[in-house]
Amino acid sequence: MSALLLLLLAPLFTGSLKWLKARLQNRRGPDPFYDYKNLFKLWRKAWIRPQGSSPLFLLAPVASLLGVGLAAAFLPVLPGVSFAGDFLVLVYLLNLGRFFQVLAALDTGSAFGGQGSYRESLVSVLAEPGTVLALGAAGLASGSLSLAAFTPLSQENALVYTLALVALSLALLAEGARLPVDDPTTHLELTMIHEAQLLDHSGPLLALYELSAGMKLLVYAGLIALLLPFGPLSFPAVLLLAWLALGYLETYGVRLRYLRLPDLMSYNTLSGILAVLGVVLRFRI
Amino acid sequence: METLKQVLGSGRLVALWYDAPHLHYLVEGSEGAPPQEFRVEARKSFPSLAEEFPALDWFERELWEEHGLVPEGYPALKPLRNHHLPYPFERVEGLHEVPVGPVHAGIIEPGHFRFSVLGERIIHLELRLGYQHRGVERLFQGASLERALLLAERAGGESVAHALAFCQAVEVASGVEVPPRACQLRRVLLELERLFGHLGHLAGLFTDIGYAYAATQVGKVRALLQGQLERLTGHRYGRNALTVGGVGFDLDPKTQLEVRRALSELAAEAEAHLFAALKHPMVLDRLRYVGPITQAQARLLGLVGPAARACGLGRDLRQDDALYQPFTPVTRTGGDVLARAQVYIEEVRQGFAYLDRFLSELPTGAVSAGGVWPLQEGELRKAFSRVEAGRGELFYWVRLRGRRVEQVKIVDPSFKNWRALELAVRGMGLPDFPLINKSFDLSYAGCDL
Numbered sequence: 001m002s003a004l005l006l007l008l009l010a011p012l013f014t015g016s017l018k019w020l021k022a023r024l025q026n027r028r029g030p031d032p033f034y035d036y037k038n039l040f041k042l043w044r045k046a047w048i049r050p051q052g053s054s055p056l057f058l059l060a061p062v063a064s065l066l067g068v069g070l071a072a073a074f075l076p077v078l079p080g081v082s083f084a085g086d087f088l089v090l091v092y093l094l095n096l097g098r099f100f101q102v103l104a105a106l107d108t109g110s111a112f113g114g115q116g117s118y119r120e121s122l123v124s125v126l127a128e129p130g131t132v133l134a135l136g137a138a139g140l141a142s143g144s145l146s147l148a149a150f151t152p153l154s155q156e157n158a159l160v161y162t163l164a165l166v167a168l169s170l171a172l173l174a175e176g177a178r179l180p181v182d183d184p185t186t187h188l189e190l191t192m193i194h195e196a197q198l199l200d201h202s203g204p205l206l207a208l209y210e211l212s213a214g215m216k217l218l219v220y221a222g223l224i225a226l227l228l229p230f231g232p233l234s235f236p237a238v239l240l241l242a243w244l245a246l247g248y249l250e251t252y253g254v255r256l257r258y259l260r261l262p263d264l265m266s267y268n269t270l271s272g273i274l275a276v277l278g279v280v281l282r283f284r285i
Numbered sequence: 286m287e288t289l290k291q292v293l294g295s296g297r298l299v300a301l302w303y304d305a306p307h308l309h310y311l312v313e314g315s316e317g318a319p320p321q322e323f324r325v326e327a328r329k330s331f332p333s334l335a336e337e338f339p340a341l342d343w344f345e346r347e348l349w350e351e352h353g354l355v356p357e358g359y360p361a362l363k364p365l366r367n368h369h370l371p372y373p374f375e376r377v378e379g380l381h382e383v384p385v386g387p388v389h390a391g392i393i394e395p396g397h398f399r400f401s402v403l404g405e406r407i408i409h410l411e412l413r414l415g416y417q418h419r420g421v422e423r424l425f426q427g428a429s430l431e432r433a434l435l436l437a438e439r440a441g442g443e444s445v446a447h448a449l450a451f452c453q454a455v456e457v458a459s460g461v462e463v464p465p466r467a468c469q470l471r472r473v474l475l476e477l478e479r480l481f482g483h484l485g486h487l488a489g490l491f492t493d494i495g496y497a498y499a500a501t502q503v504g505k506v507r508a509l510l511q512g513q514l515e516r517l518t519g520h521r522y523g524r525n526a527l528t529v530g531g532v533g534f535d536l537d538p539k540t541q542l543e544v545r546r547a548l549s550e551l552a553a554e555a556e557a558h559l560f561a562a563l564k565h566p567m568v569l570d571r572l573r574y575v576g577p578i579t580q581a582q583a584r585l586l587g588l589v590g591p592a593a594r595a596c597g598l599g600r601d602l603r604q605d606d607a608l609y610q611p612f613t614p615v616t617r618t619g620g621d622v623l624a625r626a627q628v629y630i631e632e633v634r635q636g637f638a639y640l641d642r643f644l645s646e647l648p649t650g651a652v653s654a655g656g657v658w659p660l661q662e663g664e665l666r667k668a669f670s671r672v673e674a675g676r677g678e679l680f681y682w683v684r685l686r687g688r689r690v691e692q693v694k695i696v697d698p699s700f701k702n703w704r705a706l707e708l709a710v711r712g713m714g715l716p717d718f719p720l721i722n723k724s725f726d727l728s729y730a731g732c733d734l
Contacts, residue, residue: 025501111383115715180567183495187391188719191493199390254567255495258716259405 001078002222003069010214011035013243020247035214039207047203050108060104061201061208067097068212068219075222076148077232085145087135091128094175094219097212098124105197112189116196119258123181123193126265127174133272134164134171138227140279147223152231161227163275168227170268172220172242177213179249180256180264191258217242286332289323293338296321297587297600299671300680301344302694303327303352311669311680333359340587343700351422366415366733377401377409383715387416394729400715407710407718412703417733425693430455430529433690437681438524441697441731445478446674448527450681451693455529458668458685459660465648467531472608473643474514474523474532475672480636481510482675483591483629484555486726490626491562493720494571499562506555513544513551531653545644552637559630572623576709576721579620588705590677590698591632592725595624602673609639622724662687674698676727697731 015035022029031037049057071093074086102121105113135147141160142151153161174181177194189196198209221242225235256264292312299311299320308331310323325331333356335342345356346365356362364370376382380401387395395416401409421440425433437451438444449471456463463471484507491500511521518526518534526533536544562568578588583596593600594616601614615631617624660666669682677698684692702725709721 021497025498026505027501111385115383179495185497186493186495187389188493189390190385190718191716191720250495251498253495254565254571256567257571257714259714260570 001073001080002075003072003080005078006072006075006215006218006222007069007211009239010211010218011039013218013239014210014214017243017246020243021251024247024251035210039211042202042207042210043204045203047201047205050110050200052109053104053107053200056100056107057104057200058205060100060107061205061212063100064097065208065212065215067093067095067100068215072215072219072222074147075219075226077222077225077235082146082148087139087145087147088132090147090219090223091132091135094216095124095128097216101197101209105200108200110200112192112196112199115190116192116194116199119193120197123174123261123265126262127171127268130167130265130268130270130272131171131175133269133276134167135223137272137275137279138164140276147226150226150231152229152234153227154229160275160278163271163278165224165227167268167271167275168220168224170265170271172217172224174265174268175220176217178217178246179253181261183255185250191255193258286325289325290334290337292321292323293334293341297584297589298338298340298344299678300669300682300694300696301341301348302682302696303348303354304667304682304684304692305352308348308354309682327354329353330355330357332357335359339585339704340701343704364415366418368415372413374399374413375409375411380408387413396729398718400718402715405714405716407713407715410707410710410718412707414703414729415733417730419730419734421734422693422695425690428690430688430690433693434527434529435525437695440695440734441679441699442728443478443482443674443676443679443731445474445523445527446672446679447681447695447697448524449475450670450672450674450679451683452527452529453670453672454668454681454683455685457670458666458683459529459658461530461654461659463531463654464651466650467652467654469608469643469647470532470534470536470652471527472606473640474518474526475674476636476640476643477510477514477517478523479675480633480640481507481514483633483636484510486723487559487562487626487629487633489723489726490572490622490720491568493723494568496562496565496568499558499565499568502558503555503562506551506558509547509551513547516540516544528653530655531651533653535652541644541647545641548637548640548644552634552641555633555637559633563626563630569623571720572626572724573619573621575622575717576713576724577619577621578705578709580618582708583620583705586704586708587701588677589701590674591625591628592677592702592705595628596620602671602678606673608643622721625724658688660685660687665691669694676731677702695734697728697734699727699729699732702727703732 016032019029019032071090073080074090102117105117137160138150139145141157182193221238225238228234289310296312296314299313302309306326306328308325308327311320313320331354333345335345345359348354349356350365350367363372380403383400383402385398387397397413399411400407424436437447440447484503488500488503514523515521578596580596583593583598594614597616597618599614599616603609603612615628617627665686667684672679679698680696682694706725710718
């Protein structure tokens with residue numbers, strides 16, 4: 001259920017984000033529904049496959065969307081699948097899609113595919129511990145390791161949840177390949193992280209990748225929503241907030257130097273660790 | 286030869302060209318002194334000086350490629366623009382090689398960059414250009430002055446500067462006097478071109494670091510400046526505005542006042558955006574200490590323009606121009622991307638001030654030298670001229686016969702500055718390369734000709 005919702009919402013979110021950024025920069029900008037049209041256009045186009053690549057090249061975009069889609073199914077924004085410890089499955093399903101994406105980019109044999117792969121792997125390694133620890137801490141604080149049973153933010157768990165929210169917000173930027181970690185609008189191959197992996201994919205394959213990237217962003221927004229007051233009901237508010245925040249950040253912000261990335265992501269890990277410590281030592285402020 | 290070496294040791298090579306059977310070395314000594322010309326006879330070969338003076342490197346390879354003159358003693362001779370000859374890249378043992386280009390993901394000019402990297406760190410970079418080689422100098426041969434002017438405007442990235450340098454060379458050769466009003470109008474166009482060029486470099490820098498707001502705003506000012514250029518000349522890049530002997534347009538006092546007013550508004554807007562952008566701590570973090578060139582390296586490579594001025598070499602050809610007096614070149618000492626950005630910004634301020642001055646006290650009179658062409662049919666004349674274009678010193682040498690151009694030599698500032706990129710990226714991270722490249726923002730077409 002929630003997977004379907006995110007699938008339909010993702011192009012609206014990314015498309016209108018482009019519109020918002022254009023507006024903030026005093027440009028007219030594309031139609032907010034542009035990404036639906038773009039996906040439709042890409043879907044009808046032909047695609048080419050680099051010489052010497054394996055079927056993995058075709059499989060990866062499907063696996064990527066499948067991974068994100070299954071992960072989204074665990075998100076209790078709408079009723080869906082749920083069991084104890086499902087947050088771990090969610091995080092690693094997201095990474096499953098990336099795993100195939102990295103392999104496919106290496107498979108093309110191009111210099112940029114390889115470059116994008118090792119950079120994206122680094123970003124993922126940096127963002128993963130914080131995300132898992134933050135969700136684990138939230139689970140421990142609510143006394144249940146199932147996402148559906150997470151209790152919303154309250155006075156009781158304010159400290160732990162605040163730290164977890166910091167970790168998840170940073171993870172959203174890193175995993176969604178947004179500023180200041182990555183620049184989704186750049187045309188410079190040498191600076192690319194996420195985009196460098198997609199350079200060889202075209203047509204429907206690119207459409208699948210773009211759709212899954214948009215959905216991934218929304219999955220992280222959904223995770224943030226779970227921890228806020230009213231739980232899943234705050235999802236629309238989180239989307240709006242993330243939309244505005246990303247719009248402003250990508251207009252007035254500057255991308256970090258790539259070699260400074262670990263500095264930023266260490267806050268993510270640190271918040272995750274502190275959140276767990278907060279639960280374990282029962283700092284229930 | 287010995288005096289040439291001596292002068293090269295303390296001075297800077299302006300140009301090296303072949304006017305059979307002599308090689309001409311034009312070397313500028315200490316600041317302010319007129320450049321000295323040295324002639325060396327060369328029929329099949331000439332002694333190579335590139336190993337001692339790296340600034341001559343590309344010039345000697347060019348001579349070999351264009352005229353078949355062999356530089357004796359040149360280590361590892363390989364082609365510069367010719368893609369039909371084998372080109373062995375310098376390999377660094379044990380390092381990973383990253384080839385980039387000549388086709389890029391963005392809509393930019395073609396060039397090939399071969400990086401030898403250790404992880405994300407660039408140890409060595411080798412440039413391979415020549416993809417834009419159109420044989421411009423050959424096309425000049427035998428062309429009429431009108432056609433030659435059209436070619437000059439399309440030779441490199443800066444139409445006005447190229448047209449001006451060509452016209453000046455022809456005027457010196459033929460003895461045509463340019464009326465004062467035309468002289469000043471030419472400077473107006475030159476400064477407008479420099480301004481929109483510099484703003485383009487800055488907008489590009491902001492784009493590359495993901496600072497979308499500043500990039501759009503600075504880009505907007507740039508576009509509006511081009512609008513003013515269009516208003517004056519009918520063309521957004523100022524093409525067909527200059528003629529041999531003057532300019533091809535005039536402006537009435539009303540337009541003069543309106544353009545002046547529009548420019549002062551644009552100056553205020555550019556100032557506000559650029560001032561704010563260079564206070565942004567993350568902008569400073571991205572630009573500072575990235576892509577440094579030392580003053581010694583700049584001297585060795587014979588750098589020109591903002592790239593040289595950012596290393597503390599205070600040379601700007603406008604120092605010698607009577608219309609610009611008093612003139613102080615903008616210099617910074619850092620030599621990094623930030624220093625180059627600061628030089629661009631300071632020169633934008635300076636350019637707006639000169640534009641205001643030129644437009645407020647415009648001399649009256651004709652805008653073009655009329656009368657008959659002074660050269661007889663078949664009369665031979667030679668001359669060179671230099672213009673401070675946005676990217677640096679632009680050199681033109683022409684040999685005229687009557688009303689036709691027999692031979693030209695163009696040295697675009699980009700031709701001298703490209704090598705600096707190879708040094709600037711050493712030890713830097715691979716993701717910083719586009720930023721360093723953009724801080725020089727050199728012309729591929731102007732270099733490849």
